[in-house]
Amino acid sequence: MNQRWKLGAIAAAALATLASSVATAQVEGIPQGFTRLFNGRNADGWHWSRTVHHGTTAVAKVSDGVLTLEPYPYGQGGLLLTDKSYKDFELYLEALPDPAFNSGIFLRSTEGGSAYQIELVRPGNTGALLGEQLRITQPKYVGERVDVNTVWKDGEWNSMRVRMVGEAPRITLWINGTKMWEVETPKNDQIGGFYGGMIGLQLHWTATYTPGAGGFSMGLPWLVQRFRNIAIKEIK
C-alpha cells in the first residue's frame, strides 16, 4: 500500500462520513406542534384533482414512509390535493424530486388547480413564488433573498417550510432551515374572492393526448416526484 493510496482511502472515508452526516443532518424533521398530513402508510386524506390540466389519472404510491407520485399514462401528470382546506398555516415537507422534473407545491388551491405555487424543479427555479391559473398582484419581497443553489442538495431529501398568513397573504419560505424569502402581497388574488384552499402536490404534464393538439413535450414521462414528512400547523 503506497502512501498516496492510503491518503486517498482516508480522504474517501472521511468524505463518506461527512456525506452521510450531511444527509442525516440536513433536514430538520417535522417541527413541534405540526399535524401530519401524510400518514406514511397510504394516501388517506388526499385525492387527485379530476379537473386539472396536468392530468387526472396519475398514481400515488406509498412505501417506507415515502409518497411517490408517478405520471400515468404517458405524459399525464396530476395534482394531489388534501381533502381539507386551509386559510393561514405553516406547511412542512421534505422533497426528493427526480432531476429535471417539474413539480410544485400548491397553496390555497382550488379543485381545478388555481393556486399560489412554490416551484419545485432542479435545475431550475425551485423555491420561486408563482401563480398557477392565478395572478399574484405586485408581490413585494421583504428583506434578503437567498440563492436556492446555496442551500438545495440535489439527489437528497430537502426540507421546505412555508408560512402563509393573512387574506392578502404574507408568505415566507425556508429551505433546509434557511429563510429564502418573505413576500408581502397587497391583495387576495384567489379567484372569485375565496380565502383559503387545499394544499396540492403537482406532477406537471409532459405530453398532450395527440400530436395534433400541439405536439409539445416538456420532459421525460418516467420521472417521478417524492415527498415525505408532510405536516401542517394551522394558524388561527
Next chain:
Amino acid sequence: MRRSAVTLVTLLAAAGALPAQEPAVTNSVGMELVLIQPGSMVVGRFQPPYPVPPDPNAAPPSPAAGAAAGRGGRGGGRGPSYTPEQYARLEAMAKAASAPGFSVTLPRAFYIGKYEVTQAQWKAVMKTNPSIFQGDRVTDDADRHPVDNVTWEDAQTFVRRLNALEKTSVYRLPTEFEWEYAARAGEEADTPWTVIRERAVAGYNSFFSTQVVGSRKPNAWGLYDMQGNVWEWVQDYYNEKLFADPTPPRSGKVRVLKGGGFAADVKNAIPATHAAGPGSKFDVGFRIVRDLKR
C-alpha cells in the same frame, strides 16, 4: 306520382327519419338551441407525441421558427436534447401507451344549447342565482355570463323546472357522447392550440372570471364556449379513467365534466377531456339538450 310522393314523406316523417326540424329554435326562456344531426365519432384516441432526435441535415432554425421551439413531438421540431437511449425509451413508452379509441354512433338528432345556460336563464327558471361571478365580481352584464357554482343535482333541478314550465319532458342534460360529438363538430383530430385560443375562454393565466357567453368564435356547428368559460355537467357517471368507456358506468361517485372552464389550460380545454366533479365551483355550469318531438 304526386300522391305517392306525399305518402313517402308521411311515412318517412312517421318513422322519424325525415329532418323536418328547424335547424335552430328558441325556447320560452330565450335559450337558443341548435339541431345536431346523427353521426359518429372516435372517442378515447390516445397517441401522445414523443421527442425525436434532431435531424442532423436540417437547416438551422430561422427566427420565425422560434414560436415552434420547445415542440419536441414527433414531427414537431426542436425540443430538449436527450441521449439515444432516452429517445428510444420515449418512443417505446409512447407507442405502448397509445390507444386507437373506439367508434361511437349518435343514432338520433337532438338540439343542444348554442350557449351555456346563462344567469338570466337560470333566474327565469329557478328564481335564484348561485353564481359567484355576479355583482361587483364582473365588469359587464352578469345576466349574460354563464351560471356558475352549480352542482350536478342543481342542474337536474333546473331541467325538471324547465320541463314543468313548458309542460314538456324534452329537456335534459346531454350524455357525454352527445356533448363530445357536438363539441367536436366533425373534427376527428384534437383541436390545435391556436384554434382553442380563438374559441375558448381558457388558457394558462389568461382569464380570472367567466365571460359573457358567445364572446369567442363558435365551432364548426355554430356552438359557442364548448371549450372554456365554464365546465359543463353531462348526464354520465365518471369511470375514473382517462377517457370514457364505450358503455358509461351505471353508478359512480361523481359525474363527468366536459370542456374546461376559464381557469383551464389549452391542454385540457378540448372536446376529448374526460374530467369529473366537483370542480372549482366558480367555473362549473352546464348546457342543455332538447329531444326532438315525435
